[in-house]
Amino acid sequence: xxxxxLKVSASSSLAWLGFWLAGIPFWISCGTSVQQPVVRPPxxxxxxxxxxxxxADCHQSITDxxxxxxxxxxxxxxxxHGAAGCESCHGPASLHVQSGMASPALIHNPKRDPGTCLDCxxxxxxxxxxxxxxxxxxxxxxCVDCHDPHGRDIYNSSKGSFYASLHATCAACHQEQARAFVxxxxxxxxxxxxCHDPHGSIQSKLLVQGDNHLCLKCHxxxxxxxxxxxxxxxxxxxxxxxxxxxxxxGCHTQVHGSMVDPKMRY
Numbered sequence: 125x126x127x128x129x130l131k132v133s134a135s136s137s138l139a140w141l142g143f144w145l146a147g148i149p150f151w152i153s154c155g156t157s158v159q160q161p162v163v164r165p166p167x168x169x170x171x172x173x174x175x176x177x178x179x180a181d182c183h184q185s186i187t188d189x190x191x192x193x194x195x196x197x198x199x200x201x202x203x204x205h206g207a208a209g210c211e212s213c214h215g216p217a218s219l220h221v222q223s224g225m226a227s228p229a230l231i232h233n234p235k236r237d238p239g240t241c242l243d244c245x246x247x248x249x250x251x252x253x254x255x256x257x258x259x260x261x262x263x264x265x266x267c268v269d270c271h272d273p274h275g276r277d278i279y280n281s282s283k284g285s286f287y288a289s290l291h292a293t294c295a296a297c298h299q300e301q302a303r304a305f306v307x308x309x310x311x312x313x314x315x316x317x318x319c320h321d322p323h324g325s326i327q328s329k330l331l332v333q334g335d336n337h338l339c340l341k342c343h344x345x346x347x348x349x350x351x352x353x354x355x356x357x358x359x360x361x362x363x364x365x366x367x368x369x370x371x372x373x374g375c376h377t378q379v380h381g382s383m384v385d386p387k388m389r390y
Contacts, residue, residue, distance in 0.1 A: 166215035166232040166240060173216045176209040183210075186274045193275025213240055213273070234268065241267040248323050257324030270322070290315040294322070305381025309388060311342060312380060318342075319379075339370045 176199060180187040187210075190196060199209040211217055215232035223230050234240035238260050242249040252261050259265055267273075270293050294316045295302035302312075311318050319338060320330040327334035333341075343356055354362040370376050378388040 165212045168215045168219065168230070168232065171216035171219040171230070173208075173211050174218050174221055175211075178221055179210045179217065189275050193273070195273055195275070234273070235266055238267050241271075241273070251321065251324035254324035254326055256326070256328055256330055258322060258330075260323075290317065301380045305383060307382045307384075307386045307388060309379060309381050334369070336365050336369055339376075 176187060190209075191199065195213075198212045213232070213234055217231060220231040232240065242252075251257065260267065291302060291312070298316075302316075316322070317332075319332060321332050322330065325331060331338060340356075354360065354365065364375065371379050376388045378385070378390060382388045382390065384390065
């Protein structure tokens, strides 16, 4: 009897599995084939798709460089529901075109709604829900504050485009950390993402790791004798490392750089 109950319970559980991933609900049925994609392009009531060439009539500066952007595959592949290229993110544009003006009510603008980006970039959506994250879901930042979805101005770091310079993108807001130092932390040349995850992390300050392993990825170490005996450079660090992280033990507190100390202690 117990085996039969377990069998029925297992069958019921497998028949319908509900998942909640990154705040987006969807269902998988073992007995029903999925007839539509999980991600659908934006819809605008009463509008139909017009194609990229119509968009290019007014937005040529964007459409000229778009084929070289990371999103160019949107125009290189067959899109569901007739949406391809521009309309895969902005929605069907017929009403927008007919109006003859840039009416925000007649076209979808991802600048005002990060959900357009997060529908495809669901792994980023998940990170933005971690305890420490940039406030995108709260509406204080948007994806386009850091990323240029069209690929424009890829050599113009003054616009803070991710494609131009990762350092310049972060420096647009984090000016104190990105300023010039007399003694520079060389990791800054590699880019902020060497130490930080810009979307979200379980660690404070968006660190990719919250302990000494973050520093030891780059700073050569030699271990000898007991595990507490560790050389970094010419200095034994075993006991100091056990006291806390490299930056929290009162040692290298100026992790971005220092104006007075080459070892970035103050």
